[in-house]
Amino acid sequence: MPASSKVVTPRPLREADLSRAEGVFTDVDGTLTTGHKLRSDTVRALERLSDSGLRVVLVSGRPAGWGEAWARQLPVDGVIVENGGLFFLRGKRGLRKVYLESPAERVANRRRLQAEVARVLKQVPGARLSVDSAYTEVDLAVDYNEEARLGEEGASRIESLLHARGVTAVRSSVHVNCWLGRFDKLSATRRFARVAWGEKLEPRHGRYVYVGDSFNDAPMFQAFELGVGVANVRAVLDRIDAPPAFITRAAEGKGFEELARTLLARRSRRAREE
Structure with missing residues (x-):
């Protein structure tokens, strides 16, 4: 990941105009989770957002298998997984799965992706697929900071070798999430809005918040007027392609809870004023 020539400092969350927000798109790892765990207080924050009538959609690099479970069990309107390769939403006939690419494209890309990743893994000592790559359908993930400990140098080398291929x-x-295909978190989010709600998503209009913490959130931070980083995003601000506009005081799941409280308070204030 190339370093930015100038580090842009996000503004405090309190300066964000959340009065028009109708929903939240949120990353999961490092944003909802705290120390790799999902705390009960964070689940309650999701519940409070949903109970208030706000739309809530998870947007993650995690596998399709995780996405189906989240969509069935958590208080959310949908789940986008594998960095935008597919998503789940609730429909009249139950849970619906939507891919961003055709079956033929997925088969061809999957075969080539597996071969390319296998070549790269041989070149980086200690590199291995994440345990949950077994539950992916579109992308693959190389573990550098879950069970494995490859550090920044190892992750950067893996990225560089994959980009070269x-x-x-x-x-x-x-x-390190890797895939072949013309999609990312942003393109999938736009597609989700069309399919689920029949609307064209306009991230610059302030109707939706996006909250995240890492490199793969950059397309969302760049597109969303209400792009929010939880405090641990500070660790990558000097290298991320596009920083969030705003930042929470707290890190990880507590940062998400802070966003939820702030959003609900602004929503309540607006209702009283009207």
Whole structure:
């Protein structure tokens, strides 16, 4: 990941105009989770957002298998997984799965991706697929900070080698996610809004918040007027392609809870004023 020529400092969350927000798109690892765990207080924050009528959608690099479970069990409207390769939403006939690419494209890309990643793993000592790559359908993930401990240098080398082979590769807080295909978190979010709600997503209009913490959130931070980083995003601000506009005081799941409280308070204030 190339270093930015100038580090942009996000503004405090209190300066964000959340009065028009109708929903939240949120990353999971390092944003909802705290120390790799999902705290009960964070789940309660999701519940409070949903109960208030706000739309809540998870946007993660995690596998399709995780996404289906989250969509069934958590108080959310949908789940986008594998960095935008597919998503789940609730429909009239139950849970619906939507891919961003055709079956033929997925089969061809999957075969080539597996071969390219296998070549790269042989070149980096200690590199291995994440345990949950077994549950992916579109992308693969190389573990550098979950069970493995490859550090920044190892993650950067993996990214560089994959890029040289024509593979999209970008880090979350735990994995180097890699895929072949014309999608990312932002394109999938736009597609989700069309399919789920029949609307064209306009991230600059302030109707939706995006909250994240790492490199693979950069397309979302760049697009969303209300792009929010939880405090641990500070660790990558000097290297991320696009920083968030705003930042929470607290890190990880507590940062998300801070956002939820702030958003609900602004929503309540607006309702009283109207």
